[in-house]
Amino acid sequence: MPAGLFDDATLFRPDLPPAAAKWSGYPKYNLVGGHNDADSVPVEELIAAAATALRRDGKTLAMYGLHSGPLGYKPLREYIARKLAKDAGITCTADEVLITSGSLQGLDLVNHVFVQPGDTVIVEQATYGGTITRLQRVGARIVGVPLDHDGLSSAALEATLADLKRQGIRPKFIYTIPTVQNPTATVMSTARRNEILALSAQYGVPIFEDECYSDLVWSGTRPPAMRGMPGGDRVVHIGSFSKSVAPALRIGYLVADWPVMSRILAIKSDGGSGALEQMALAEYCEQHFDTHIASLRKVLQRKLDVLVAALREQFGEAAMFDYPEGGIFLWITLPEAVDTTRLQQLALAAGVSVNPGAEWMTDAAPGRSRIRICFAHPSEQTLREGVGLLAEVCHREFGIPVRDANAHR
Amino acid sequence: MPAGLFDDATLFRPDLPPAAAKWSGYPKYNLVGGHNDADSVPVEELIAAAATALRRDGKTLAMYGLHSGPLGYKPLREYIARKLAKDAGITCTADEVLITSGSLQGLDLVNHVFVQPGDTVIVEQATYGGTITRLQRVGARIVGVPLDHDGLSSAALEATLADLKRQGIRPKFIYTIPTVQNPTATVMSTARRNEILALSAQYGVPIFEDECYSDLVWSGTRPPAMRGMPGGDRVVHIGSFSKSVAPALRIGYLVADWPVMSRILAIKSDGGSGALEQMALAEYCEQHFDTHIASLRKVLQRKLDVLVAALREQFGEAAMFDYPEGGIFLWITLPEAVDTTRLQQLALAAGVSVNPGAEWMTDAAPGRSRIRICFAHPSEQTLREGVGLLAEVCHREFGIPVRDANAHR
Structure with missing residues (x-):
């Protein structure tokens, strides 16, 4: 294809963010984004x-x-x-x-x-x-x-x-x-x-x-x-x-x-x-609204509990977090050895999307070993399987969670 | 009321446009804006x-x-x-x-x-x-x-x-x-x-x-x-x-x-x-869509024709325009004596809103005697009465249209 007029980058503002990539759908285990529980849409x-x-x-x-x-x-x-x-x-x-x-x-x-x-x-x-x-x-x-x-x-x-x-x-x-x-x-x-x-x-x-x-x-x-x-x-x-x-x-x-x-x-x-x-x-x-939101809160907390159970099962004490008082996400601290920006890339290649802590903090360094997992939209099965895959990828790359030391779980 | 924090204008960006006035509803004869025919909403x-x-x-x-x-x-x-x-x-x-x-x-x-x-x-x-x-x-x-x-x-x-x-x-x-x-x-x-x-x-x-x-x-x-x-x-x-x-x-x-x-x-x-x-x-x-738009075009052209007839009746040859090939607005040139920015203010006080030409041109000067009238939303009666009032205000201020010289109509 011959170069078109718009291939001339000088036509555009010089201070734009990087151009978007073509959208190719969501990963199978999409544990990011402010999406909500589909079955709860009234x-x-x-x-x-x-x-x-x-x-x-x-x-x-x-x-x-x-x-x-x-x-x-x-x-x-x-x-x-x-x-x-x-x-x-x-x-x-x-x-x-x-x-x-x-x-x-x-x-x-x-x-x-x-x-x-x-x-x-x-x-x-x-x-x-x-x-x-x-x-x-x-x-x-x-x-x-x-x-x-x-x-x-x-x-x-x-x-x-x-x-x-x-x-x-x-x-x-x-x-x-x-x-x-x-x-x-x-x-x-x-x-x-x-x-x-x-x-x-x-x-x-x-x-x-x-x-x-x-x-x-x-x-x-x-x-x-x-x-x-x-x-x-x-x-x-x-x-x-x-x-x-x-x-x-x-x-x-x-x-x-x-x-x-x-x-x-x-x-x-x-x-x-x-x-x-x-x-x-x-x-x-x-x-x-009032009856809907009361019901939605129950659905969301149940999904959170599925996520928490999956993390306990897969990561044991390697995944540290405070139990949320509400919402649609869980903020998790992994051991210092885990670089979550790297983990995110590897997990995405395996079909699991999570937010690395660096993107959710004003200073990237303290977010290095943190991840955010959104639990409102995925099904319970997706949450379980997604956390399982994430643990697998994390273990392979960082040796965490420790797989052969069940006592530590 | 004591001065609040936000009364301190230095908190805001210095390059903002003038703050908005409180909205108090539309004028009775609202002949501006991209509104459309209400009865045609499907x-x-x-x-x-x-x-x-x-x-x-x-x-x-x-x-x-x-x-x-x-x-x-x-x-x-x-x-x-x-x-x-x-x-x-x-x-x-x-x-x-x-x-x-x-x-x-x-x-x-x-x-x-x-x-x-x-x-x-x-x-x-x-x-x-x-x-x-x-x-x-x-x-x-x-x-x-x-x-x-x-x-x-x-x-x-x-x-x-x-x-x-x-x-x-x-x-x-x-x-x-x-x-x-x-x-x-x-x-x-x-x-x-x-x-x-x-x-x-x-x-x-x-x-x-x-x-x-x-x-x-x-x-x-x-x-x-x-x-x-x-x-x-x-x-x-x-x-x-x-x-x-x-x-x-x-x-x-x-x-x-x-x-x-x-x-x-x-x-x-x-x-x-x-x-x-x-x-x-x-x-x-x-x-x-196709049947709707065919019908909407007829409704709009009929309203345009009502507007054109009202202008002919009220302004005679003082209102010059090309008959539009479509759309929802008419671009009118009045005699040079008419300053439409002033006309707009006086008309608004009388309950008629029109766009002065200066707002619709890159150089205000050639727009000085022009107005834009939108005809899609007002009823036929509103169009007729609005044009009548506009002519009255225009005559009072600029002597145009000439009221006592029917031969000139």
Whole structure:
């Protein structure tokens, strides 16, 4: 084939990330990604909800914004405002809620109104890989703060804020996933939230709270969101239906004071999020969300228990982890001998996909022997077989788990 | 209320556009925006289509990308590939089609892979206002090329390309709306398309072809898209269902060679477009698109004729325009005495919203006495009354139309 015009790389921006490879499907044991349990998708209820909402408001599809303005479909915003009051202690009106295309769009919008190249942002030392790459793309200087069993460490945060202040640096925000932290799956206590809020006040640094997993706490009760606590006016809050109903719907939301919201609306030029999802969710959630999420939590915890049992059986004490308080992932520490970036490559060749710790940490080094395994989408059999294969590959390359020393299991 | 943290403007990026004002609903006579005819939204058919698609593929909602990969729901991509072959002369497979959240996301993605601040981009001198603001936001130097009754002028384009070349400037692309140009509503002939393609080859400058209105040609036949013509490998093609089915669905598409597509996929981190729209459209369009669009074209042309009659009655010969070959808007030239930016403000105060020409042109000056009126969403009565009010305001401020000289009408 002769060279085409677009083979001339100088036509493109010079600062693009590497071009994508062609998609060739998922590996057989796909233990990554925010996918959810397929059998829990409430298909018939969504069909009924879409039909009801479309019969009522379908003609408004003829308008950008569904005659609800730039914030999104009003009945959905009203539901979210009620839900946040009930579940998260947030008092807000529908007009303080912005519908976003997943919480991912929330991340992009917040990054774009606050961060310009060179600005400093504080995140948890282990955090969502997509947050790290997005912040890198906007040119942020990312400062990671350690976590403990209660989530973001307030002592470490205070030290970091003080240190930055000495350098004359005021970070743009503190990004945290308080409830079912990604990847550690801790749930930050109310006391810790108060400490973080106090530091935000003391140093004049906003909090960016990503509560996209907060519906998935096994106990069924989440602590109040920081947005709903005293000092919550300094908090930008995002949430999502991706983890609670279905990721492909691409519906999330953002709650923030008007100085933030009005700037976000000024740069949000996408014409709104998908109308059918907004309509179907508004109708569905009103009737079914609470029973659905209670059932989904049980399904997810059962899968987690299958994963934990498989890890115990295959890796014995070589796989160390805290039992998650909720969510869809497990954060595992392997012995120091295991380089999980290498393990990931070898496992992928064997059909098993896992996240190496380096991709989920602000500093790659402490993530060297960690992996993240997502358990919501794979079947129980896939989890068992996938962990078995992973152990096999890991043993072959690193001698871990030790196969001939059953006493160590 | 005491000042909050976010009242400190230094927290935000300094280069943001002005913050949004609170939305207070549409004016009574809303003659702007890409809204469509509400009674033409095929509500019952969309309900049935969503139900069928969800019963078949609903469980894939549990995965980002619906198990179709990063390009979008495969049945929809397959439909689009067939539609483009039939209607636009484009030969492509489903794997060369990317589903976007409206053609607006297509604009953003293409801008972001090609343009960095200071780069030059060629557009039509009168063009979509959103394209102008988006290009401004990425820091492009925008060069406008005049249009004639056949769309983008190839003679003027050649002169511009030659002039830029003499300056050592290679534009990143030539952005054009060939079919039902926005705002002039011309349809570029096949001969003219060939001329533009030849200039693209000669100067090594890609063509960015926005065919979002191409289903709305009154005759029912659109010329082949440049993407489907010889040399079409130098063309990035975008289209949309916003103007043909419903804008609130937020579904568009992009067709481009892999060097472009692979770079776009690398920066596209939104987790995909809304699943219910993709599913419902794939199912709906297969069965109903062709009959629906034929009927919608009739409805729209009838509304156009109501608008034209109202203008004739109210403005007489003071309102000059070419009768559109399709679409949802009319581009009107008023006498030089009329400053349409001022007219817009006064009309809005009277409850009538129109686009002043200055917002739809690369150079504000030649747009000074022009307005764009969108006719797809308003009822026939709203069109008549809105034009009446507009004429009243215009007469009061500019003495045009001349009220006491009926001979001049």
